[in-house]
Amino acid sequence: MNLKEMLHFADRIVFDRTGKHLNDLQEAVLRGTVQRETYKEIAKNFDCSESSVRKVGSELWQILSEELDEDINKSNVQSTIQRWQISHVTNFAQDVVAISSFNTCEESRHPPNTPNSNPQNRETSNPEQTPNFHHDLSEIPKLGSFYDRTSELESLKTSILIEKAQLLTLTGIIGIGKTALVTKLVAEIKYQFEYVMWRSLETCPTVTELQSNLSELFTQDANEISHLPLIKYLQKHRCLIILDDIHHLFSRGELAGQYKPGYEDYRSFFKQIRDLSHQSCFLLIGWEVPRDIAKIKNKQIPKFTLTGLDSSFARQILQEQGLEPEENWESLINHYQGNPLWLKTVANFILELGLAVADVLQNQSLLLPQDLKDILQQPLSSLSEAETEVISRLGTEDDVTLAKLLAIAQMPSSDLLDALQSLCRRCLVDKTDKVYVISSVLKQYIKEL
Structure with missing residues (x-):
């Protein structure tokens, strides 16, 4: 990354954070730092006090630190940005070139003055402009402690940034950390998109309401044509749209991924996102995904399933x-299978009662505090009758093969197979060496019902 690209990159971060471009002194500080000048030399060249340069530099490093999630200072800013480029955005240089195709801000940047220029004449504009980012992350959860998901992050980045996936899914059992992972992902790749939007579907908007809501962000730009179909904006701009809690769109008491009455239009909406040519990406997060998407097995829709954390x-x-x-x-x-939410819930329970882990593990049965039961009840309450029967059998039997399940389940084999497939899609059942299993936590929960 050369000096021009680094200045451009920093300007994008500052603008997204503050709504303002790098001012003359901020740019002079960054430029001087990259050129290995001291604060004293930068102050002399800019005709201002060293204390002013130090203050502006400190504020700039703080902004960069918060956005790049690293501790940045004068001595490491260049190496950190270079490393961030390599590890997070392998195609950064191409994106800098391509950025000229985006809409630009009306506000122009102002370059720092040369040492011989008059400090009072610093309003000369630079024709170079930065892209106008529109990042609506008002619904994104706050990223708290993040536990290493390096391989998962890199896989998602590859699909989104390199393979240019238009639609992909992330599933996993409740509490496994899906939303936290994508929150971290967005923080690291959002500057590769002109528009970034995060929406939770917990309130179950209709597809018309969702499209209207997403389109509002585009129409806020005075340069945009109003009332275009959403797909037109997705074709015109590079957008990243996160739809969290997608499982709320599906019916209770039905097999996985069956839309609620009145929400069937989402099927054609996602088909349009998948099949039509555009330069944007939709990421769907939930316990389960639409049935018509789950059954697609090719690489057209990358599907990721999140599992528990490593022990460390x-x-x-x-x-x-x-x-x-x-x-x-x-x-x-x-x-508790390295499930972050399950572990936190049990740990809090142990602390509140003044127990030790050894006390909890003395009994053969797992500790299932009511708070954890309430968590498990959420996905289980959506199961169909056939799924409830199958998972109950798996909860009370050991070493259950398909043949054994067919023998003990009181239902037609076709219904049993459909229910088993649905439970796998909900991430509630796994297959290991021809044996179908559920987690020990679910098993204990079912025994206590």
């Missing part, structure tokens, strides 16, 4: 919750 990172959760380190932590983590 799950330990961080227990430490942050305030548990004292014990030899039995490994067993506790395995019992």
Whole structure:
């Protein structure tokens, strides 16, 4: 990344953070830092006090630190941005060139003055402009502690930034960390998109309401033509749109991914996003995805399923919750499958009762506090009768093969197979060596019903 690209990159971050471009002194500080000048030399060249340069530099490093999620200062700003480019945006240079096709801000940037220029004449505009970013992240959850998901992040980035996926899905059992992962993803790649929007579907908007809501952000731009179909904006601009809690669109008591009455239009909407040519990306997050999307097995729709954390990172959760380190932590983590929310819930319960992990593990049965039961009840309450029957059998039997399940389940084989497929799509059932299993947590929950 050369100096011009670095200035351009920093300007985009500052504008997205503050709504203003780099001013003359901020640019002079960054330019001088890259050229290995001291604050004293920068102040002399800019004809201002060294204290002013230090103050502006400190504020600039703080902005960059918060946006890039690294501790940035004068000594490491260049290397950090270079490393960020390599690890997060392998095609950054191409994006800088392509950025000229985006709409630009009406406000122009102002270059720093040369040492011999008059400090009072600093209003000369630079014809170079930066893109006008529109990032509506008002519904994105706050990113708290983030536990390493390096491989998952890189896989998502590859699909979105390199393979240019137009539609992809991320599923996983409740509490596994899907939303947290995508929150981190958005923080790292949002500057590759002119428009970024995050919407939760918990309120179940109709497809017409959703499209209208998304289109509002485009129509706020005075340069845009109003009342175009959403797909036209997606074709014109590079957009990233996150739809969280997509499972709220589906009917209770039906197999996975069956739309509620009145929401069937989402089927044609997602088909349009998938099939028509455009330069944008939709990422769907939930316990399950639409049936018509789940059945597509080719690479047209990349599908990711999130599993539990590695033991080393799950330990961080227990430490942050305030548990004292014990030899039995490994067993506790395995019992709750490295599920962040499950571990936090159990850890809080242990602390409130003044127990130790060893006390909890003395009994053969798992500890299922009411708070955890309430969490598990959410996805289980959506199951069909056939799914409830199948998962009940899996909860009370061991080493259940398909042949055994067909023998003990009181339903037609076709219904059983459909229910089993649906439970797998909901991330409630796994297959291991021809044996169908559910988590020990779900098994204990079913036994206590």
